[in-house]
Amino acid sequence: MLCYEGKISVFTFLTGVIFALLPKFLFRLQFETYSLYFQNVWLTYVVLYILLNFLIIIAFRGFIYQVAVRATSLGYAFGIGILIYLTAPSSWQMFGIYTSVMATFHYSEFLAITWTNPSALSLDSFMLNHSIEYGIAAFVCWMEFIIERYFFPEMKEPHFVSWIGLTFCVCGEILRKLAMFTARKNFNHIIQSTKADGHQLVTHGVYSFSRHPSYVGWFYWSIGTQLILQNPFCAVCYTLISWRFFQQRVLLEEMTLINFFGQDYVDYQKQVGTGLPLISGYKFDL
Numbered sequence: 557m558l559c560y561e562g563k564i565s566v567f568t569f570l571t572g573v574i575f576a577l578l579p580k581f582l583f584r585l586q587f588e589t590y591s592l593y594f595q596n597v598w599l600t601y602v603v604l605y606i607l608l609n610f611l612i613i614i615a616f617r618g619f620i621y622q623v624a625v626r627a628t629s630l631g632y633a634f635g636i637g638i639l640i641y642l643t644a645p646s647s648w649q650m651f652g653i654y655t656s657v658m659a660t661f662h663y664s665e666f667l668a669i670t671w672t673n674p675s676a677l678s679l680d681s682f683m684l685n686h687s688i689e690y691g692i693a694a695f696v697c698w699m700e701f702i703i704e705r706y707f708f709p710e711m712k713e714p715h716f717v718s719w720i721g722l723t724f725c726v727c728g729e730i731l732r733k734l735a736m737f738t739a740r741k742n743f744n745h746i747i748q749s750t751k752a753d754g755h756q757l758v759t760h761g762v763y764s765f766s767r768h769p770s771y772v773g774w775f776y777w778s779i780g781t782q783l784i785l786q787n788p789f790c791a792v793c794y795t796l797i798s799w800r801f802f803q804q805r806v807l808l809e810e811m812t813l814i815n816f817f818g819q820d821y822v823d824y825q826k827q828v829g830t831g832l833p834l835i836s837g838y839k840f841d842l
Contacts, residue, residue: 560675561623562670565722568612568624569631569663576601576635580643586752603767614689619679626682634659646687647705647712649740654784657725658694661777668733681745693797697790698784704787712786721783726777730771734762743770747809766831769808769822771802775832803835809836829837 557565579600609626616624633655640652662682669681672683705712738761741754748755762769778798782791814820822840830837 559674565627568627572628572631573635576632630659630663646711648717668736700787701785721780724780728773728777732770735770757817772831807838
């Protein structure tokens with residue numbers, strides 16, 4: 557069962573999607589009327605977003621407001637992404653898919669925690685403020701797409717590479733969420749320094765063929781986002797940087813897990829690999 561915060565997030569996320577798609581599908585015949593008031597139809601979406609946030613301020617307070625405003629914004633971004641794909645010039649279409657994929661990832665991270673481990677729920681569960689480096693990486697990939705599209709628009713036309721990237725993202729998302737639902741209360745976005753009561757070593761389900769399925773899913777998802785955009789520079793950079801990040805993350809996490817579970821985790825390491833290419837993890841024989 558979803559906790560209250562989860563239910564609010566679902567309602568506000570879907571509200572954001574509806575508000576984003578409303579002008580296109582409900583008032584599509586009235587865009588000429590809109591143009592009498594707005595020189596650019598996209599201004600309509602700015603006004604709708606402001607209106608949506610005003611309604612949220614009226615309806616919610618405190619932590620629930622913080623949840624609602626994030627879920628609504630992600631829903632709105634998801635809807636705008638669909639709108640871009642359906643209506644924008646073909647060289648922009650895959651940016652629309654990318655936008656919806658990003659919104660889905662960040663919202664589903666929060667939703668999965670509300671379902672599996674609500675005691676660990678926080679605004680950080682949206683993963684929107686993951687790190688400064690994460691924000692810089694996103695900005696760089698947007699700039700690469702815009703610059704390459706400006707000089708070589710044919711380079712950003714829908715291509716099978718983009719659909720391979722979308723497949724990476726979908727499969728990566730599914731694997732990561734399966735890991736979260738399998739581990740449930742044993743999953744946390746932050747590496748724990750002390751063993752919580754009831755913390756168990758999970759070795760079944762997707763953990764039976766990968767020690768870190770959530771990282772594997774995220775690794776291939778990150779690469780997939782750049783394949784969707786057909787960003788050659790960022791595709792290479794994301795692969796190398798993500799690999800380095802998860803190599804260090806796995807080492808740190810496995811040192812902690814060995815401290816928590818001792819020989820049981822060492823035995824698990826011998827039976828199951830990390831699932832990440834060329835990353836063996838932390839080795840320590842007791």
